[in-house]
Amino acid sequence: MANDTVMEKEKKASLYEPVAGKIVSVRQMTETEKWFKIELEGKKELHHCPGQFVEVSLLGIGEAPISISSSPTQRGYFELCVRKAGKITTVLHGMNEGAEIGIRGPFGHGFPVDELKGKDLLFIAGGLGIAPLRSLINFVIDKRKDFGKVTILLGCKEPSQLLYKDEIEKWSKLTDVAFRCTVDRGAPDWKGNVGLITELIPGVDIDVKQTYSIVCGPPIMYKFVLVKLMEKNIPENQILLSLERRMKCGVGKCGHCQINKHYCCQDGPVFSYDKLKGLEGAL
Amino acid sequence: MNIKSRDSKYLKGACMKYNLLEKTKVSELVNALKKKYRVVGPKEKENLFVYGDIEDAGEIRLEHKPPILSLKKYYLPQEEQLLAFKFKEVKAVPVEVKKENLVIFGAHTCDITGIICLDHASSIEPRDSNFHKRKKNVLIIGIECLRPCDEHATCVTMDTHNPKGGFDLMLTDAGNNYIVQVNSTEGENLINEYKFLFKESDAKSEDGLIKMRQEKEKWPRSLKVKTDDLKKTVDSGLKHKEWESVKARCVSCGNCTNVCPTCYCFDIKDDVDLNLNNGTRSRVWDSCQLKEFAEVAGGENFRKDRKSRQQHRLLRKFSFSVEKYNRFFCTGCGRCTRACMAKISLYETMNNLVKE
Numbered sequence A: 001m002a003n004d005t006v007m008e009k010e011k012k013a014s015l016y017e018p019v020a021g022k023i024v025s026v027r028q029m030t031e032t033e034k035w036f037k038i039e040l041e042g043k044k045e046l047h048h049c050p051g052q053f054v055e056v057s058l059l060g061i062g063e064a065p066i067s068i069s070s071s072p073t074q075r076g077y078f079e080l081c082v083r084k085a086g087k088i089t090t091v092l093h094g095m096n097e098g099a100e101i102g103i104r105g106p107f108g109h110g111f112p113v114d115e116l117k118g119k120d121l122l123f124i125a126g127g128l129g130i131a132p133l134r135s136l137i138n139f140v141i142d143k144r145k146d147f148g149k150v151t152i153l154l155g156c157k158e159p160s161q162l163l164y165k166d167e168i169e170k171w172s173k174l175t176d177v178a179f180r181c182t183v184d185r186g187a188p189d190w191k192g193n194v195g196l197i198t199e200l201i202p203g204v205d206i207d208v209k210q211t212y213s214i215v216c217g218p219p220i221m222y223k224f225v226l227v228k229l230m231e232k233n234i235p236e237n238q239i240l241l242s243l244e245r246r247m248k249c250g251v252g253k254c255g256h257c258q259i260n261k262h263y264c265c266q267d268g269p270v271f272s273y274d275k276l277k278g279l280e281g282a283l
Numbered sequence B: 001m002n003i004k005s006r007d008s009k010y011l012k013g014a015c016m017k018y019n020l021l022e023k024t025k026v027s028e029l030v031n032a033l034k035k036k037y038r039v040v041g042p043k044e045k046e047n048l049f050v051y052g053d054i055e056d057a058g059e060i061r062l063e064h065k066p067p068i069l070s071l072k073k074y075y076l077p078q079e080e081q082l083l084a085f086k087f088k089e090v091k092a093v094p095v096e097v098k099k100e101n102l103v104i105f106g107a108h109t110c111d112i113t114g115i116i117c118l119d120h121a122s123s124i125e126p127r128d129s130n131f132h133k134r135k136k137n138v139l140i141i142g143i144e145c146l147r148p149c150d151e152h153a154t155c156v157t158m159d160t161h162n163p164k165g166g167f168d169l170m171l172t173d174a175g176n177n178y179i180v181q182v183n184s185t186e187g188e189n190l191i192n193e194y195k196f197l198f199k200e201s202d203a204k205s206e207d208g209l210i211k212m213r214q215e216k217e218k219w220p221r222s223l224k225v226k227t228d229d230l231k232k233t234v235d236s237g238l239k240h241k242e243w244e245s246v247k248a249r250c251v252s253c254g255n256c257t258n259v260c261p262t263c264y265c266f267d268i269k270d271d272v273d274l275n276l277n278n279g280t281r282s283r284v285w286d287s288c289q290l291k292e293f294a295e296v297a298g299g300e301n302f303r304k305d306r307k308s309r310q311q312h313r314l315l316r317k318f319s320f321s322v323e324k325y326n327r328f329f330c331t332g333c334g335r336c337t338r339a340c341m342a343k344i345s346l347y348e349t350m351n352n353l354v355k356e
């Protein structure tokens, strides 16, 4: 029979009970994405690690897993970047400053920040994949001297879909960060690169022993990026992928997010490639 | 595979205790239990069996084939409220599990194994407290199988045909009596409480029990793959042509997972009353066989076709669970085969996977 301490704990905690968070700021970033700044009740810290996610909980409507896109070095609040994709995200897009939402989490295994210290980092973000990577990028920028060379490769379909435009502008001006951006299709006022994100990889100067590549993007992107990274001889355990799966509970119970023997919500969403290689249906 | 309950409530092998219960006293025992507990057990329903509430001791069918749904429904109800709330507010109140002392009377060893499996899955941190709160208040009185249910049952290969723990008392038919194996302190307390119904057991009955269980190893096996080869068979058989036949037949109805005693996947849904005042958030059984199960925004689906979903099911039963919990999540009950509208048979699929 379970001992009392466990039972006591179980009496109090419900895995599914959200805490209140207040939207303190909203901004339309693109036609389909909005940026939300959220404070937890009593300005409590979320205590997340870059790469983790929360379940945004709207009672009566449902829940959606959303990456935490701000760095834990920013205290007292956190940020989300939400694409209008369906039921919950549409309702969320209709909410204004001052509105309250439910939050569960933070959940999952984020990026192994300690392991990354002292290493060169090659970020590869496609589309909405910048949301979880931004948390780590800003963390690294805030603690810049703890890390080696930093390169950011960013890609999206077209210039109008670029997220975090102001911030990207700042990253591109940093002298201690190499930043490259590309779009699949240009636009008349677009002066940057046109082409797939994979085309930027060969040009990056990589010290194989030192470099960790951190990748997040639409499912289709991983296969092509991996080919290019393998060509660069980056060891498989130094390639970190943040994956998306259907998620319901966020706590390893509902089975939706299963990737082979792993539950993406608990064992991921960040996996090193050596853990996924050869697993049917992983990539 | 070694079947062990991780639950400390069950007595360890060395201190096995046995009693006898005269068959004519079973009704008396059930009626006595009913005064204190909600008693459920196998009952007959339209030529099939179901687990249901026992209103009258005579309803219990100790001789039965696996009921349509397994014991899972008493631990992870088909629909379970998690939160109650006022619509559009952000605070919700967890819905407490109703405390109810339940006796399950007459469960087969395969179904008892199913609960052991669910216990493993629910004990991984963070623990599923609702499951454990329910389990704490359940007493299981099993009935030992004396013959295989039918050719769909694969309990011999799964090594679940003999009692291996997970129950409080186990009844084994021995002519005029049931031999009652005591497997937990709660079971022992129960015997003490109803002492007047039980008799002391004797060496002859206990010896007979051991011999009978050894004989059971000779039962026919419809699942021909050796127990130790089950994982390998599924892992290395994903490209086998048998899967094309499974794919062509499967209709993605989800029956196989609903009736499975170890499938625990669920969806979470919100309901709001018609006045838009009050609502609840519940979990409801879900099935990895349904197309939307693994679909994400943008239309990507990680298990798009029926083949990959059926493979996922067998991997969960024979491979992932071994890596994660060091045990199979198939109890050999045969329900998935019996319930399949497309006549996909677990043992036939497995047997074919080892053919050229």
Ligand SMILES: Cc1cc2nc3c(=O)[nH]c(=O)nc-3n(C[C@H](O)[C@H](O)[C@H](O)COP(=O)(O)OP(=O)(O)OC[C@H]3O[C@@H](n4cnc5c(N)ncnc54)[C@H](O)[C@@H]3O)c2cc1C
Pocket (backbone or CB within 6 Å): A053, A062, A063, A064, A065, A066, A067, A068, A080, A081, A082, A083, A084, A085, A086, A087, A088, A089, A090, A128, A131, A132, A243, A244, A245, A246, A247, A248, A269, B295, B296, B297, B298, B299
């Ligand atoms: C770890 C993780 C991090 C994510 N981070 C972000 C993020 O930072 N920003 C962002 O905009 N989106 C993110 N997503 C995707 C986001 O969760 C889905 O877009 C959202 O759940 C859709 O909910 P909805 O109610 O609006 O859509 P629905 O009306 O439910 O459905 C629209 C589409 O979304 C799919 N979908 C439904 N539920 C889920 C679910 N639980 N998980 C995944 N897909 C689902 C459906 O298959 C359907 O195709 C993330 C997903 C995961 C798993």
Ligand code: FES
Pocket (backbone or CB within 6 Å): A246, A247, A248, A249, A250, A251, A252, A253, A254, A255, A256, A257, A258, A263, A264, A265, A266
């Ligand atoms: S989201 Fe439920 S198990 Fe991962």
